Amino acid sequence: MSAKTLPRKFVSVDPSKCIGCGICEYACTTNKGETNWNPIHSRIRVVRMAPVFNFALTCRGCVDAKCVISCPERAITQSEVNNLLIIDEKKCKGCDWCVQACPHGGITIHPVTGKAIACNLCEGDPQCIKTCPEEALELVECDEDADKRFNDALSKLPEQTEHLMAIVKKKDWKPLINIAEQRSERVAEKLEALNKHVLDKKQEE
Secondary structure, eight states, rough: OGGOOOOOOOEOOTTTTTOOOOHHHHHHHHHHTTOOGGGGGGGEEEEEETTTTEEEOOOOOTTTTTTHOOOTTTOEEESSTTEEEEOOOOTTOOOOOHHHHOSOOEEETTTOOOEEEEOGGGGGGGHHHHHHHTOOOEEEHHHHHHHHHHHHHHHHHHHHHHHHHHHHHHTOOHHHHHHHHHHHHHHHHHHHHHHHHHHHHHHOO
């Protein structure tokens, strides 16, 4: 299969696994060469809705993408490789029409450059997927797969919330502390590896 016939692919989140740690945002900004890590500079955005429901949003490379259609400057096109967005910064005026048109929260305006930004899958090696400590992110090829994961997690939310409330009422903290410690260890390992990668990259430069 040639590079120009690669199918549509995009990063999808499983909210039942996402803990809202934000490492995916950190990995994204460092990979894009941002000098200072800031989650609002990231091409993937974490949304923290509740202690048991967090998720991440990023570009889906839609067919007939509304962001492309809505752009008054024709600054956004799509690559034949994975349907990725190509944003012409010289044409982009930062008008925000693409952001408003996107149904998935997958495109945003960079707070410093004032230009639209969107996921480019790190040129085939998405760092957000590699660094997620809970393995909550993966590549999928269609909206149905992404929506199913989201809806399945959403349907379990009442039961999970009730279970959490029962534990809190009993003040049975040990299971929660054990889970928190295990997650903290995984997060720490991923952060250490990511920071080492950033330092190694700076030394190479």
